[in-house]
Amino acid sequence: xxxxxxxxxxxxxxxxxxxGALAVLLPATIGGIGWWxxxxxxxxxxxxxxxxxxxxxxxxELQGATWGPVQAKEITDPExxxxxxxxxxxxxxxxxxxxxxxxxxxxxxxxxxKSTGHRWQSARTELxxxxxxxxxxxxxxxxxxxxxxxxxxxxILPYVVPADxxxxxxVDVRPRLAGARFVRFTVDP
Amino acid sequence: MTIPPPPPGSALPAPVSTxxxxxxxxxxxxxxxxxxxxxxxxxxxxxxVQQPDDxxxxxxxTTTTVGKQGVARNLAVTVTEVRAxxxxxxxxxxxxxxxxxxxxxxxxxxxxQFAAALSVANLHLGHRTYxxxxxxxxxxxxxxxxxxxxxxxxxxxxPEGSLKGTATLEFAPTYGTQGDGVVEVVVDLDDVARQNEVxxxxxxxxx
Numbered sequence: 459x460x461x462x463x464x465x466x467x468x469x470x471x472x473x474x475x476x477x478g479a480l481a482v483l484l485p486a487t488i489g490g491i492g493w494w495x496x497x498x499x500x501x502x503x504x505x506x507x508x509x510x511x512x513x514x515x516x517x518x519e520l521q522g523a524t525w526g527p528v529q530a531k532e533i534t535d536p537e538x539x540x541x542x543x544x545x546x547x548x549x550x551x552x553x554x555x556x557x558x559x560x561x562x563x564x565x566x567x568x569x570x571x572k573s574t575g576h577r578w579q580s581a582r583t584e585l586x587x588x589x590x591x592x593x594x595x596x597x598x599x600x601x602x603x604x605x606x607x608x609x610x611x612x613x614i615l616p617y618v619v620p621a622d623x624x625x626x627x628x629v630d631v632r633p634r635l636a637g638a639r640f641v642r643f644t645v646d647p
Numbered sequence: 648m649t650i651p652p653p654p655p656g657s658a659l660p661a662p663v664s665t666x667x668x669x670x671x672x673x674x675x676x677x678x679x680x681x682x683x684x685x686x687x688x689x690x691x692x693x694x695x696v697q698q699p700d701d702x703x704x705x706x707x708x709t710t711t712t713v714g715k716q717g718v719a720r721n722l723a724v725t726v727t728e729v730r731a732x733x734x735x736x737x738x739x740x741x742x743x744x745x746x747x748x749x750x751x752x753x754x755x756x757x758x759x760q761f762a763a764a765l766s767v768a769n770l771h772l773g774h775r776t777y778x779x780x781x782x783x784x785x786x787x788x789x790x791x792x793x794x795x796x797x798x799x800x801x802x803x804x805x806p807e808g809s810l811k812g813t814a815t816l817e818f819a820p821t822y823g824t825q826g827d828g829v830v831e832v833v834v835d836l837d838d839v840a841r842q843n844e845v846x847x848x849x850x851x852x853x854x
Binding site for chain 1: 757758759760761790792793794795796797851852853
């Protein structure tokens with residue numbers, strides 16, 4: 459019995475180095491693979507999974523610009539616009555203040571009805587409006603890569619939604635190269 | 648119930664014990680056969696209820712008729728009118744002769760208008776599939792808006808004399824329809840009004 463105990467203890471002692479390495483490498487492997495997969499699934503996915511929401515000031519920083527504040531109003535009888543029956547116009551304005559010489563680009567922001575997840579994009583063409591540089595739908599980038607700072611500007615987004623659709627809505631802006639992060643404003647016109 | 652002692656010199660114990668043993672083995676054989684048959688029948692039954700291998704890629708089809716709205720996951724379509732003509736023209740000065748089937752429709756997305764358009768607009772007639780013409784100004788490929796229908800006309804150029812029988816129109820908001828919603832509209836071509844010339848509706852809001 460005593461011999462067996464010393465034998466077992468001897469085995470642990472003989473393999474102490476390998477066991478020590480195992481104790482370090484096994485958790486490191488699990489942690490490493492886990493971290494890699496998580497990074498692939500979230501920050502590197504380029505899918506909008508992390509909303510950056512503005513605080514009390516109504517503004518937030520992301521990717522070299524200050525986003526917000528946002529304004530939204532409902533227009534039931536817009537004059538001079540080609541509007542369909544049974545629909546209303548939600549006009550959203552997002553102030554963008556580039557803080558670096560590299561002004562971030564973005565696609566046109568999306569209006570999302572929070573209760574259903576239904577999504578709209580600005581409908582300038584359908585409303586009979588042509589492109590206007592004073593009413594941009596997508597972000598203004600520096601003319602040359604980092605050459606000059608872009609002055610603050612306002613994204614003007616007309617959304618055509620069914621008349622019976624009620625808020626609150628979120629306005630999601632996805633700056634380019636921001637990875638999985640995007641700016642989310644909450645509006646209830 | 649006393650067992651009488653066996654008469655001396657009668658049969659040995661072995662023949663007496665053999666009949667139960669063979670009955671047991673026969674019972675076991677029958678059991679194995681029954682079990683095997685049962686398994687084969689069950690396997691056959693499973694094959695009968697099993698979906699084809701490509702079933703995960705099937706579309707979810709909503710079938711409707713002219714004048715009635717068909718709603719799929721991200722597409723709501725109403726075919727308002729179907730006309731046949733010997734010549735069609737758009738409002739922009741384009742005109743073409745042939746055997747044309749003109750379909751007027753209202754279409755909208757249901758959930759998300761991102762990258763959504765009237766991408767798939769096909770006509771299945773007999774064993775053939777025709778896609779909507781890309782000539783002229785038509786509603787083929789028009790961008791869609793969530794919940795607010797857009798109206799327009801699409802046109803199919805068909806072989807002469809093929810405007811008969813039942814045809815099926817197929818609509819989807821993206822080219823990839825695997826595992827996604829598709830709206831099908833059944834049209835009786837014998838009931839379609841024939842005209843000499845049809846002017847396509849301008850793409851816009853329904854009037």
